[in-house]
Amino acid sequence: MKEILFDEIPSLDLADFTSGSPEKKAAFVRKLGEAYNNIGFVAIKNHGLGQELQDKLYASIKKFFALPDEVKAKYERPTIGFQRGYTGKGKEHAKGRNTGDLKEFYHVGQELSTIPDSDPVKEEYPANVWPEEVPEFKDIANEAYRTLENAGRNMLKAIALYLGLDENYFEDKVAYGNSILREIHYFPIENPDSVPADAVRAAEHGDINLITLLMGASADGLQVLRKDGKWIPITALPDQLVVNVGDMLDRLTNKKLKSTIHRVVNPPRELMHTSRYSIPFFMHPRSEMDLTCLDSCVDEQNPKQFEDATAGEFLEERLRELGLRK
Numbered sequence: 001m002k003e004i005l006f007d008e009i010p011s012l013d014l015a016d017f018t019s020g021s022p023e024k025k026a027a028f029v030r031k032l033g034e035a036y037n038n039i040g041f042v043a044i045k046n047h048g049l050g051q052e053l054q055d056k057l058y059a060s061i062k063k064f065f066a067l068p069d070e071v072k073a074k075y076e077r078p079t080i081g082f083q084r085g086y087t088g089k090g091k092e093h094a095k096g097r098n099t100g101d102l103k104e105f106y107h108v109g110q111e112l113s114t115i116p117d118s119d120p121v122k123e124e125y126p127a128n129v130w131p132e133e134v135p136e137f138k139d140i141a142n143e144a145y146r147t148l149e150n151a152g153r154n155m156l157k158a159i160a161l162y163l164g165l166d167e168n169y170f171e172d173k174v175a176y177g178n179s180i181l182r183e184i185h186y187f188p189i190e191n192p193d194s195v196p197a198d199a200v201r202a203a204e205h206g207d208i209n210l211i212t213l214l215m216g217a218s219a220d221g222l223q224v225l226r227k228d229g230k231w232i233p234i235t236a237l238p239d240q241l242v243v244n245v246g247d248m249l250d251r252l253t254n255k256k257l258k259s260t261i262h263r264v265v266n267p268p269r270e271l272m273h274t275s276r277y278s279i280p281f282f283m284h285p286r287s288e289m290d291l292t293c294l295d296s297c298v299d300e301q302n303p304k305q306f307e308d309a310t311a312g313e314f315l316e317e318r319l320r321e322l323g324l325r326k
């Protein structure tokens with residue numbers, strides 16, 4: 001595979017994969033593999049998440065984050081590692097850091113009522129937490145969750161084909177998977193001197209999950225670290241979702257597909273008093289998924305780089321490293 005230094009992340013049309021000719025489908029898979037080998041990020045259109053739903057989603061989270069901190073704190077669930085409901089300002093820090101990120105966020109997981117009683121994950125997952133002050137929040141978040149989960153399943157089919165696996169390799173692993181919709185508010189800071197000098201909106205990190213799907217944010221700031229060390233700005237156009245590889249897929253493929261480091265930088269000092277909102281969907285498998293490197297990704301040139309682990313074990317370890325789990 002040739003090395004490419006992209007100046008921007010490649011754009012693809014998911015419709016080429018889902019309803020295109022066999023040639024278009026194959027070209028989608030090839031371009032996706034090329035992008036994930038080199039920069040770890042693509043932007044896709046025709047993903048199914050309409051503008052109207054995105055607008056409603058942003059409106060509902062703006063309403064929630066505008067509530068007083070004491071009210072939002074009612075929705076914090078530290079005993080479940082903040083995996084549902086609200087996480088307050090500065091509580092999460094990137095792996096390997098102590099300074100908290102300049103953000104607050106809200107986690108939405110699988111809606112338990114949609115899971116069949118016979119499936120053990122129904123007992124495993126915590127129930128969602130819904131803010132009574134914003135009654136529309138629940139239905140809008142659930143709809144976005146389902147739509148993004150579907151788009152993610154299609155992306156994983158393309159990834160499976162690229163890896164030479166059966167197209168449906170990931171299907172049973174992500175059915176009622178432990179995915180999380182994270183609604184983020186990078187809050188306004190009136191006095192930039194009041195926060196630690198090294199505090200940033202989101203310090204550089206790789207995502208934990210298989211893939212992340214990210215709709216357009218309300219402001220600039222997201223950057224991805226290219227192989228040559230240069231930070232490349234990322235903006236999703238209004239009709240695009242940015243989709244990147246997370247650490248679980250990086251492990252499974254023994255780094256054939258790369259989880260690329262990214263960050264959200266602070267705005268210039270005079271704009272620190274402005275908010276930024278963004279909403280990533282972290283696509284996780286079920287916790288029992290085996291993340292042992294695929295045999296096809298290990299050979300003499302590429303010796304196995306990871307200890308065997310399940311998705312659940314890996315997630316627990318990372319939540320402790322992020323300060324979310326004691």
Ligand SMILES: O=C(O)CCC(=O)C(=O)O
Pocket residue numbers: 182184202207217222262263264277278279280
């Ligand atoms: O806010 C963004 O644009 C990206 C956030 C992010 O990378 C994350 O929450 O993992």
Ligand SMILES: [Fe+2]
Pocket residue numbers: 205206207262
């Ligand atoms: Fe991220």
